[in-house]
Amino acid sequence: MTPAPFLEVKKASVAYGATTVLEGIDLAIAKGEFVALLGSSGCGKTTLLRTIAGFVKPVAGTISVAGRDVTRLPPDKRGMALVFQSYALWPHMTVAQNIGYGLKLRRQPADAIARRVAEMEALLGLTGLSRRKPAQLSGGQRQRVALGRALAIDPEILLLDEPLSNLDARIRLSVRHEIRALQRRLGITAVHVTHDREEAMVMADRIVILDGGRIAQAGTPEEVYNRPVSSFVAAFMGAENCVSLAGRVTGGHFAIAAGPTNAPCTVPLAGRPLVDGPVVARFRAEAATLVPADDASAKPEGTLVLSGRVESASYPGGHWRHAVVVGPDTVLVDAPAAFAPNTAVKVCVPPQALFLFSPAGAETAKAGPSAYKSNKASELAGA
């Protein structure tokens, strides 16, 4: 991790009444870093952002900026500016008044405010709109005014609460890049809350995935995408296909036992904390390939082959997406050409795209009767 974190959250817990929203959050963010807090609604990501901003007081833990404890400081004494999901522009003020308000509060002279406002408008492409009221602006323009209002006071840390969720899908794509480019240019530290995986991937240096008030995984987009540490993270990062397998650890490999719908194969362990017994296997629709059931060509070493039957096919663009019934499960698999419904097929998943997870608590119950039981279960499943 980075040597000297600029913004640091240590063991922060937040509760609303008796409900714990965040529990023991540890997060260190370097100066100039762009971090995305990613999670589904209710996971606590906005609460974490509001805790950092100072609108929510943690019941335990600290928040510090450049080594200075700011946990008990009011929101305006933390050197942070928050961009709200609703933009929260003041409807009775013009664009220029909205952007300049923070400077007015800092008792800056009127000409200095006007200069800074003009600078912000130029930076954000709002020139010529300074006399308009927010109601007369488009969604994208409002969003930029909100950004300008936050940036005008020259904050050290920019906090973004789902700033793109109210924009049209097309504008959203370009604004992503605009915000990212602006953040790089200003060298500002940014924390961005989103529930959009792709948005987090494209914008952030580092992604923090939250689940039920805890950090499920934190890492670069490449890490969380290719090396998810839990079934939840894998699913959240798009590996929605899920099948149950069983196997045992042999040296540096995990040997997947033959099952009713799969052939045996051996995949590298690659440091994964797997244990003998049942595992959950996850993979992405685009990472697997589909071949006819009678295809006998050799597959690369370690490929998991599942037998199934095509249920339906649709064309989302670029490729055909098939729903394939594999035993009790249905998986989605992409293929360049369509397979007719009811065709018997094989789903081939290369080892690097196959995410395996032992059930929670399996590591601690490795030895003894439970291991026997899980072996028994896999035998039953194989029978």
Added chain:
Amino acid sequence: MSKRLLGLILVLPALATITLLFLVPLAASIIGAFEIEGSYGLGNFDKAFALYSQDILFTVVIVSLSTAIIGLVAIAIGGYLTLGENTLAVSILRWLYRWPLFIPFIVVGQVLRTFLAKNGMMNNTLVSLGVITPLEATSFLDWRGIVIAFVWKQAPFVALLVSGAMASLDRGTIEAARNLGASRLRILVEIVVPQVATTLIVGLVLSFVTMMSVLSVPLMINAQSPTMITADIAFRLNAYRDYGVANALGLISLLITASVAWIYLKHNVRSQA
């Protein structure tokens, strides 16, 4: 065509009620204001202004002053309910401030009469606390008493409307200002009040009209001259059966409230443009 007829029949009872119970009496009263012993003219108005111009001015000043104070009190109450950080104080205020809404004007007059009199509860308390000596005690049963009664009765009503509007504001607009370092007073004045201005003005216009029509408070608190138009109208009717001057005074009072309503309409149109 038959559908149209059916629609007309359906609204007829409502239309008839409004015509018979509201429009006809109003028209009769307006016409009556110009009627002098069978002929028409401005004689009633001459008489009304000659006798009561001071009372008309008194009424306008008293009601305007009360409206201004009501606005300030309502903003203060609504502001504290919206921005207050002491949750106990906020819930106590929320529970308390509405009580005067359920007390009729005549009871307000009666309560304040015993409270504000020279030997009333307020002065007795102040004397027993040593704040004033018995000789310094003065009666508040004059224009000040009317203003206090009006504010006491109407401020909760406007506060109810205003705090409702404040509660439905996007909290983000308040937090964004806090985030940039605005004090609570600045947030109230520069962020919250401008956003609820329309509701505030509606509440104040309605209060103004209500206060213009209250008879019991001036009669009970300020039974002296100058007094309010309502007391004069009652006096003209009860003592002299002088419907002409009473109607003229009524029309003057109607014109005053109409001008306030016009300010409201103008503001409403501008804010929608």
